[in-house]
Amino acid sequence: MSDRQSPMHGFPTLCTPRGPVPADAPHWNPQRTGSMPSHRYRSAFDRVDIPLTGRTWPQARIERAPLWVPVDLRDGNQALAEPMDTPRKRRMFDLLVAMGFKEIEIGYPSASRTDFGFVRHLAGSGAVPDDVTVVVFTPAKPELIDRTFESIEGMDRAVVHLYIPTAPVWREVVLGRDRAEVHGTVREAARQMERLARARPGADIRFEFSPEVFILTEPDFILEICNGLTELWDASPDRPVIHNLPATVEIATPNVYADQIEYMHRHLDRRDSVILSVHPHNDRGTGTACAELAVLAGAQRVEGCLFGNGERTGNVDLVNLALNLHAQGVDPMIDFSDIDEIRRTVEYCNRLPVPPRHPYGGDLVYTAFSGTHQDAISKGLAHHARSGSELWSVPYLPIDPADVGRTYEAVIRVNSQSGKGGIAHLLRSNYGVDLPARLRADFSRTVQTATDDSGLEATPKDLWELFETTYLAPGRDGGVALTSWSTDRNPAGEHRFICTLRVDEREGDYEGTGNGPVSAFTRALAAAGIEVDVLDFTEHATGPGQGSPAMAYAECRVGGQLCWGAGQDTSVLTASILAVLSAVNRTEGAYGRPA
Ligand SMILES: CC(=O)SCCNC(=O)CCNC(=O)[C@H](O)C(C)(C)COP(=O)(O)OP(=O)(O)OC[C@H]1O[C@@H](n2cnc3c(N)ncnc32)[C@H](O)[C@@H]1OP(=O)(O)O
Numbered sequence: 101m102s103d104r105q106s107p108m109h110g111f112p113t114l115c116t117p118r119g120p121v122p123a124d125a126p127h128w129n130p131q132r133t134g135s136m137p138s139h140r141y142r143s144a145f146d147r148v149d150i151p152l153t154g155r156t157w158p159q160a161r162i163e164r165a166p167l168w169v170p171v172d173l174r175d176g177n178q179a180l181a182e183p184m185d186t187p188r189k190r191r192m193f194d195l196l197v198a199m200g201f202k203e204i205e206i207g208y209p210s211a212s213r214t215d216f217g218f219v220r221h222l223a224g225s226g227a228v229p230d231d232v233t234v235v236v237f238t239p240a241k242p243e244l245i246d247r248t249f250e251s252i253e254g255m256d257r258a259v260v261h262l263y264i265p266t267a268p269v270w271r272e273v274v275l276g277r278d279r280a281e282v283h284g285t286v287r288e289a290a291r292q293m294e295r296l297a298r299a300r301p302g303a304d305i306r307f308e309f310s311p312e313v314f315i316l317t318e319p320d321f322i323l324e325i326c327n328g329l330t331e332l333w334d335a336s337p338d339r340p341v342i343h344n345l346p347a348t349v350e351i352a353t354p355n356v357y358a359d360q361i362e363y364m365h366r367h368l369d370r371r372d373s374v375i376l377s378v379h380p381h382n383d384r385g386t387g388t389a390c391a392e393l394a395v396l397a398g399a400q401r402v403e404g405c406l407f408g409n410g411e412r413t414g415n416v417d418l419v420n421l422a423l424n425l426h427a428q429g430v431d432p433m434i435d436f437s438d439i440d441e442i443r444r445t446v447e448y449c450n451r452l453p454v455p456p457r458h459p460y461g462g463d464l465v466y467t468a469f470s471g472t473h474q475d476a477i478s479k480g481l482a483h484h485a486r487s488g489s490e491l492w493s494v495p496y497l498p499i500d501p502a503d504v505g506r507t508y509e510a511v512i513r514v515n516s517q518s519g520k521g522g523i524a525h526l527l528r529s530n531y532g533v534d535l536p537a538r539l540r541a542d543f544s545r546t547v548q549t550a551t552d553d554s555g556l557e558a559t560p561k562d563l564w565e566l567f568e569t570t571y572l573a574p575g576r577d578g579g580v581a582l583t584s585w586s587t588d589r590n591p592a593g594e595h596r597f598i599c600t601l602r603v604d605e606r607e608g609d610y611e612g613t614g615n616g617p618v619s620a621f622t623r624a625l626a627a628a629g630i631e632v633d634v635l636d637f638t639e640h641a642t643g644p645g646q647g648s649p650a651m652a653y654a655e656c657r658v659g660g661q662l663c664w665g666a667g668q669d670t671s672v673l674t675a676s677i678l679a680v681l682s683a684v685n686r687t688e689g690a691y692g693r694p695a
Pocket residue numbers: 175178208210211212238239240241263264265274275276312348
């Protein structure tokens with residue numbers, strides 16, 4: 101293909117390996133330009149410098165779950181208009197324990213009486229299992245560090261989490277201190293923590309440090325402070341320090357965060373004595389990607405919140421992250437077997453709703469409305485059931501909804517975008533009604549007209565009622581009705597159908613013979629002047645056991661027109677007769693239905 105014929109002809113690439121598109125690059129995009137004041141912002145590459153060469157994270161794979169640390173009770177809580185009270189905090193804490201989290205940040209005890217009170221409540225309640233460690237958060241202020249240690253008095257174990265702003269704008273504008281002064285404050289705070297911990301020889305108190313807005317801080321300054329703390333706290337493999345590197349406010353594409361984490365992973369001292377932790381937020385909507393790439397780059401611990409609550413657009417969503425691993429065949433080490441109960445508890449504690457499209461937990465995430473998706477899911481589920489394989493590969497469903505306690509009922513829902521596959525699936529799974537292939541197409545036209553008219557979703561009950569009025573009712577009370585009937589069979593095997601038929605209010609007695617009761621019935625109809633050919637006929641039981649009603653379907657040619665009918669009865673023969681009668685009565689312009 102010559103360059104001229106290429107569909108890409110005239111479209112310059114939008115990025116270069118080293119920087120932005122040159123200013124003199126041709127304008128190719130026909131949309132309106134210059135309507136947004138984008139010149140007021142700088143590229144992340146002009147704000148951060150990462151001296152990483154030979155990055156390895158793009159080739160890595162996540163093979164084990166990192167240590168997940170929920171911060172719902174601290175970072176999540178500080179973002180709520182109405183912070184959690186002690187009962188709500190306790191509900192959240194108990195949920196996190198029940199799900200299997202082993203390290204849980206429980207608050208900022210020096211911030212408020214409520215936070216302090218909750219830590220004291222946990223200290224005295226016996227609610228912290230032996231294999232769970234709580235984390236308490238403190239700024240680098242002496243009186244607040246004292247108060248933080250007061251809050252954990254009597255606890256066997258805890259992580260005390262120190263933070264300080266380190267990024268240039270925060271140093272200069274918020275703290276009003278230079279690098280040396282910030283470093284000095286951190287060291288003072290760290291020494292105080294060490295003293296206070298040493299004064300409690302019976303307790304296992306470990307330390308965590310977060311340089312706030314790590315992603316905007318000079319890498320050499322981060323290393324200076326973190327390596328200084330590793331030494332000062334004398335971290336060892338038995339008593340590692342946690343260095344938590346937050347993307348406090350996301351500013352760049354996730355690959356940039358990955359580079360920043362890999363750089364730290366390679367340059368932090370006493371690496372075997374450091375737990376490298378990350379704390380992404382979601383300002384660009386890429387918190388999950390940042391956390392995943394950070395783990396590829398060497399992070400071992402991830403802080404986040406359930407369903408992504410947290411400051412502004414939220415902390416990274418631990419449900420999303422952990423179930424992403426599950427969907428890749430990696431055990432997330434957290435129990436999501438009743439995701440709806442988890443969601444209800446989180447909604448109660450945060451007083452915030454989880455949106456219906458939220459990954460893995462939203463109301464609609466295992467639901468298909470559109471016809472082709474429904475068809476594929478329905479076939480996929482049936483294939484999966486037949487195959488007996490444990491491996492999940494059902495189209496459009498990244499995980500088995502049953503893994504998170506969802507049923508298949510909500511997977512397929514019908515509206516005007518739906519097709520015959522989904523409709524048939526709902527009738528089969530809810531009512532045991534297994535429509536023959538051509539009847540599916542016939543009925544789906546009726547459903548589409550109804551849902552187009554109403555603009556609403558049709559529930560399985562709505563579908564059943566529509567099926568009943570469309571196919572079953574005409575067999576029972578149409579223009580042609582059976583007042584009474586009986587069948588018998590002579591010794592030669594020939595069937596006889598004897599009946600009283602009411603045709604348009606006139607009653608008469610008729611009889612027909614054939615090689616089966618249904619063909620004998622069509623002869624009786626012919627005797628009454630109604631010409632019927634049965635072209636296709638099927639029947640099945642609608643449930644297990646002898647008493648379950650039978651459903652029969654008949655595709656008939658009635659006076660030259662093709663028409664489907666259906667009948668239901670505990671007797672297969674009665675269901676079959678009703679199906680033929682339904683087709684007769686459904687024929688346009690014939691015996692009741694207007695043309
Ligand atoms: C990114 C994060 O999530 S950080 C955590 C943020 N969380 C919260 O703020 C929730 C709880 N906080 C609070 O309840 C209050 O901020 C308190 C009680 C802790 C402190 O309240 P106040 O004493 O009124 O101070 P205020 O909230 O205005 O804090 C700002 C002061 O702390 C300083 N500061 C901010 N962070 C830190 C820190 N990590 N270490 C030391 N000083 C800090 C600021 O420079 C400012 O100092 P200044 O008063 O000398 O200008």
